[in-house]
Amino acid sequence: MLDIRLLREEPERVREAMKVLGAEDAPVDEAIALDKRRRELLVRVEALKAERNTGSRRIGALMREGEREEAEGIKARMKQIGEEIAALEKELKQVEQDLEWAMLNIPNLPLPEVPVGKDESENVVVKVVGEPRAFDFQPKPHWELGEALGILDFERGVKLSGSRFYVMRGLGAKLQRALITWMLDVHIEQHGYTEVYPPFMVRSHCLVGTGNLPKFADNLYKDHEEDFWWIPTAEVPVTNLHRDEILDAEQLPINYVAYTPCFRREKMSAGKDTRGIKRGHQFDKVEMVKFTTPETGREELDKLIDNAEDICRMLEIPYRVVQMCTGDLSFVAAIKFDLEMWAPGVEEWLEVSSCSLFTDFQARRANIRYRPEPKARPRYVYTLNGSGLALPRVVIAILENYQQADGSVIVPEVLRPYMGVEVIR
RNA sequence: GGAGGGUUGGCCGAGUGGACGAAGGCGGCUGUCUUGAAAACAGCUGCGCCGGAAACGGCGCCGGGGGUUCGAAUCCCUCACCCUCCGCCA
Structure with missing residues (x-):
């Protein structure tokens, strides 16, 4: 597997390599797009999770203090956030699977000293x-x-x-x-x-x-x-x-x-x-x-x-x-x-x-x-x-x-x- | 094949629905002390991902996967592996 950062930072170098390998069909562009999508989703999911973690901790504290009603209110909101997280995570999981598959199907890059040839x-x-x-x-x-x-x-x-x-x-x-x-x-x-x-x-x-x-x-x-x-x-x-x-x-x-x-x-x-x-x-x-x-x-x-x-x-x-x-x-x-x-x-x-x-x-x-x-x-x-x-x-x-x-x-x-x-x- | 018990950080080992950072110990690193070392004391001690120029912040990881829940190492399902006993067998 290549380093995903290489695709992110030097996509042209990777595409060039695929050309000399005769592997133009390798899913390089798919991987780059999926990686971008993955990070977008990750940022949103993680922000929501951070919010839920804070809320859950607050619920724990309120329960200990006997503030049941206030806790119930937060609970309702957290449940909603939980649903949002679940929806985003579903897409994230699919994107990650697709990205993994793409990365597993991109060949290694040749060293510069390897002679270029078609077969x-x-x-x-x-x-x-x-x-x-x-x-x-x-x-x-x-x-x-x-x-x-x-x-x-x-x-x-x-x-x-x-x-x-x-x-x-x-x-x-x-x-x-x-x-x-x-x-x-x-x-x-x-x-x-x-x-x-x-x-x-x-x-x-x-x-x-x-x-x-x-x-x-x-x-x-x-x-x-x-x-x-x-x-x-x-x-x-x-x-x-x-x-x-x-x-x-x-x-x-x-x-x-x-x-x-x-x-x-x-x-x-x-x-x-x-x-x-x-x-x-x-x-x-x-x-x-x-x-x-x-x-x-x-x-x-x-x-x-x-x-x-x-x-x-x-x-x-x-x-x-x-x-x-x-x-x-x-x-x-x-x-x-x-x-x-x-x-x-x-x-x-x-x-x-x-x-x-x-x-x-x-x-x-x-x-x-x-x-x-x-x-x-x-x-x-x-x-x-x-x-x-x-x-x-x-x-x-x-x-x-x-x-x-x-x-x-x-x-x-x-x-x-x-x-x-x-x-x- | 059957029955039961396990799987926690480099290692040992506690834990049980909520206190952010999984107790404690060992080992390791750093510091203090010392001529040096040991001892003692103090601090530190994993991996990955995301955001960020950085400082730093966030998310995830207690065998793997899934589920319940506002919240799971902790409950449920499932798979793998290990141990014990039984059966079978080279």
């Missing part, structure tokens, strides 16, 4: 690391390798749960588990993160906090009897860990890392990427989440990206860093970089991480603040997150980059202690 075609490749391996045979896609090795079972996944589900078995299942454990260990031991194991189902207010609701309900699974939603990413429960809290400045930055499964409906990409394990309704991810002060947020993003890149480097898989242009930023991000690993079998760059700085956008929605100085007023923190990394796609990259002519796959060196074998065959 993903104008994203900027910031750097490419590592050389794609030269094969002396035709590299196979992971679904062929995985099925032949007996470590990926698509048919049975579909039998159990339909399309976009698969089963991992044997060393395939173990490879994924090894990656989870190893990545967690790297972030905990080498990058200083604290491990968190959160709930995989959350209440809707958490999703509002991170910005998945109300706009993106379409992509989420929910229980239809109770207010439980399956998390689409660990970002949701972990960011909400500190909702409605006021943190101490010395606590910041807070660095969390969490492994969770993620659940997504993928309605938007119906029919896309249905082959293999690139895009399932359920996938695993190790996610990093940071809480920082506004002053350090931007540099912490660089650290976060570097922490994610470390995983790519240690796995010795070629990758590139892509900066999202304004038109491809997510609803909540002020700036965002993706990490993409090269997959020679499917011949594409796979998004394995998405690292974003949300400034105070999520913090305002989730009410996460900190106190800069012991006595000072609380301020909103900055939140950040990034995958470190998304599992099935790293499995794809490993299978396809480390495959051998006979269809076997060499285990990356860093994973061998976790796998217990050097080759999957």
Whole structure:
């Protein structure tokens, strides 16, 4: 959520931002009008309430003194004021609800350094690391390798749960588990993160906090009897860990890392990427989440990206860093970089991480603040997150980059202690 | 799933239809005293919103929402969560 004062004081700046984001339909003008109306109503309601409070206190005093008749007179007048208040409050409540809705549907503003562009075609490749391996045979896609090795079972996944589900078995299942454990260990031991194991189902207010609701309900699974939603990413429960809290400045930055499964409906990409394990309704991810002060947020993003890149480097898989242009930023991000690993079998760059700085956008929605100085007023923190990394796609990259002519796959060196074998065959 | 008891300020804890500012304690901050500290004493001690250049004033907040009333932490309804007991169960 943006600061309403920003809309009040610099509406042009906000409208300009909506233009470069391709979000001209965001209800900026509605919000400005509703905010104005809200304050008009508030001034009147509060004046009436002040009058009623004074009157009620007077009634109390008169009753104690036994002046019943005079009290009755004031009572009658107070009742009338009460009715006026009720009428005004009814409108006020509606205006506040409408304003809230409008504010929840206005996206975050991009940082000035974000390149302007209309869609993903104008994203900027910031750097490419590592050389794609030269094969002396035709590299196979992971679904062929995985099925032949007996470590990926698509048919049975579909039998159990339909399309976009698969089963991992044997060393395939173990490879994924090894990656989870190893990545967690790297972030905990080498990058200083604290491990968190959160709930995989959350209440809707958490999703509002991170910005998945109300706009993106379409992509989420929910229980239809109770207010439980399956998390689409660990970002949701972990960011909400500190909702409605006021943190101490010395606590910041807070660095969390969490492994969770993620659940997504993928309605938007119906029919896309249905082959293999690139895009399932359920996938695993190790996610990093940071809480920082506004002053350090931007540099912490660089650290976060570097922490994610470390995983790519240690796995010795070629990758590139892509900066999202304004038109491809997510609803909540002020700036965002993706990490993409090269997959020679499917011949594409796979998004394995998405690292974003949300400034105070999520913090305002989730009410996460900190106190800069012991006595000072609380301020909103900055939140950040990034995958470190998304599992099935790293499995794809490993299978396809480390495959051998006979269809076997060499285990990356860093994973061998976790796998217990050097080759999957 | 059933029955009962709870949810009060950073923490503990009192309260009950009216006295403006929710007692008291702890913790924290400031001051006095002291060479310094402790102790003692005194004062301060939350969050949000609105108006205002500011000083300051007002409104709201005793788990969430709604209701009764001139007036609710206090009564009623409802939801959530916690505790105890029973049942069921890995």
